[in-house]
Amino acid sequence: MDEVDRAILAALEKDGRISNADLAEQVGLSPSPCLRRVRRLEETGVIRGYRAVIDPAAAGRGLRVIVGVRLARHARADVVAFERAIVQLSEVVVTHHVTGNFDYLLQVEVADLPAYEDFHANRLAGLPGVAIANSYVAMKTLHPSGT
Incomplete structure (x- = not known):
């Protein structure tokens, strides 16, 4: 290159x-x-694809929440079970496996706070191996392009 x-x-x-x-x-x-x-x-895979950049608020997903997830156990089977489950949730738009205080950082987009409460209580908390899920509501998102 x-x-x-x-x-x-x-x-x-x-x-x-x-x-x-x-x-x-x-x-x-x-x-x-x-x-x-x-x-x-x-x-050669340097360019992996092309996609539209969607305005979450215009698409009915105006609330963005960053969620730090810690798993109860780190056995390979537990990690695999969590990863298979998390990618099935349409509200989760990005999942990062990270080091530090959490095992995963999730970017969750939903319509509003009641929708997030429902997601957290009825979908996220029931995923395999989840011990802790700390939520951080994004007040503003900055992009490198300034938009």
Whole structure:
């Protein structure tokens, strides 16, 4: 990967729908070599996909909660059972397995506080191996692009 590839990645991170012609102009290539580089980055797995960035509030998920989860036991079977269960919950949009005071940090998006209370009491607390779930309501989310 060279500086041109890095420039392509940076441009695609900002706008995944940029046309190949505009991308090529932005990174200083003609369209054909630019397209070949993008396809190579896709084929080698550097670019894993393209997705829409959804405004959670506009989609009815205006409350974002970060949840620190500690498991009761760390036997492999317990970890696997928790991970299989957590990825099935549509309210959980990101799960990080971490070091420190918690085993996992979850990003949960729901409509409002009553919806989170229901999620916490009836779905999260019943997952395999959950010993502690500490909730932190996000008041503001900052993004590198400033949006």
